[in-house]
Amino acid sequence: MIDAAWLDVQLFKVGDFSLKLGQLISFFVVLVITAVVSKVLQAGFNRLARQQGNTSHHHLYIISRIIHYLILFVGFIIALTMLGFKVTELAIMASALGIGIGLGLQGMVNNFVSGLMIMFERSLKVGDFIEISSGLVGEVIEINMRATLVRTNDNIDILIPNADLVSGIVTNWTLADNVRRFRIPFSVAYGSDKEVVKTAALEAAKAVNYTLSVPGRQPIVWMTGFGDSAINFTLGVWVSHEQVKRPTALMSDYLWAIDDALRENNIEIPFPQRDLHIRSSEVGFGGSGANQSISSQSSSSDNIKPHDGK
Incomplete structure (x- = not known):
């Protein structure tokens, strides 16, 4: 024992x-x-x-x-x-x-209750891709008692207090649907054929393998304005859900494809230009007119002879 x-x-x-x-x-x-x-x-x-x-x-x-x-x-x-x-x-x-x-401890209780609200409202779920008002973008990994763990595409883990997610503005990219449309802006030089530009942009979208082309979600090209040195366009594309969480790589892929398509169609990609107009003027600078006047006066004084009184 x-x-x-x-x-x-x-x-x-x-x-x-x-x-x-x-x-x-x-x-x-x-x-x-x-x-x-x-x-x-x-x-x-x-x-x-x-x-x-x-x-x-x-x-x-x-x-x-x-x-x-x-x-x-x-x-x-x-x-x-x-x-x-x-x-x-x-x-x-x-x-x-x-x-x-x-x-x-009211802050801790507030975060705990906010975490329960997030889970029961289903406004955020594990696996959602969100963007908060500060510009932080990442995937929800865990919803804990005090804070929510968000992981960025650079593999950086960030803890956001649950109360901030409830009271602040949160953009959930994958709340109701994993599919999303992205807008890719680009510009071409003035004088370019707009139909050729449209065709080239659509060809670029087709060259990216994760572009969706189902009815109602086909790529589209908009002419968005006249810039100082270029005509502005925007390519709208729907992408598969795997790419929604990779916005930086996605933007790079489409810009790369657009640049290749424009070069193949001999469409000029503009750069800032300024036209300088020079006007000639007859107005003298540096007092040249005054110098001529002074010289005339000096010549006249040299021709004056003294009066002898006779």
Whole structure:
């Protein structure tokens, strides 16, 4: 038999509350078991979500997060009871915690509630590609208790407080549909044949392999204005959902194809030009007229002879 008397060793005592070594060990054991159970359930839900579609994936993600929070809450309560706290004492602690929330933890509670709102409203989902008002663009990786993890195309992970996503302006590129239209601006020199420009731009769109050409989503060319040195056009293209999350590479692919198509059709790509007009003038500068006048006066004075009075 193992002597368990050491578990009854009293660590400290405050009033009627005393903490024993066995209680402290039980407290940490319960916390560890709670964390392990939560991780195992989340891993199971994630494995199941990968086998389902996007809609089922989002529902399973919400369920897994709620179960995660419930397990943490129940486990923490059980751990406190292992320390010897009674229900009435936990109620008093909850009241004190409520005061703390009202004073200093309101930001954390606001982010937690905002995270629940995001998940239940389905305004943001894991896998969505978003853009916030600051210009940050990236994919939603996780919606956590305090913040949402967004990963940019440069593989940079950024944590955005949930409250900012609820109160701020967020553009969700893939909320209702993964397919999106992009607008590619370009310009040609004045005097270019507009029909040839249109044909060349459509050929460029066709050369990019992820351009969609289904009815209602064919590439289109718009003439958008007259610039200082060029006629401005815009190529509108619908792309497959894999490319929606790669806007920089997408823009490069289409501009590359447009440049090749314009060169093949001998269409000039303009550069800024300025015409300088010079007018001749008969007005003298630097006082040349005055110098001529002074010279005339000097010549006249040289021809004056003194009067001798005779």
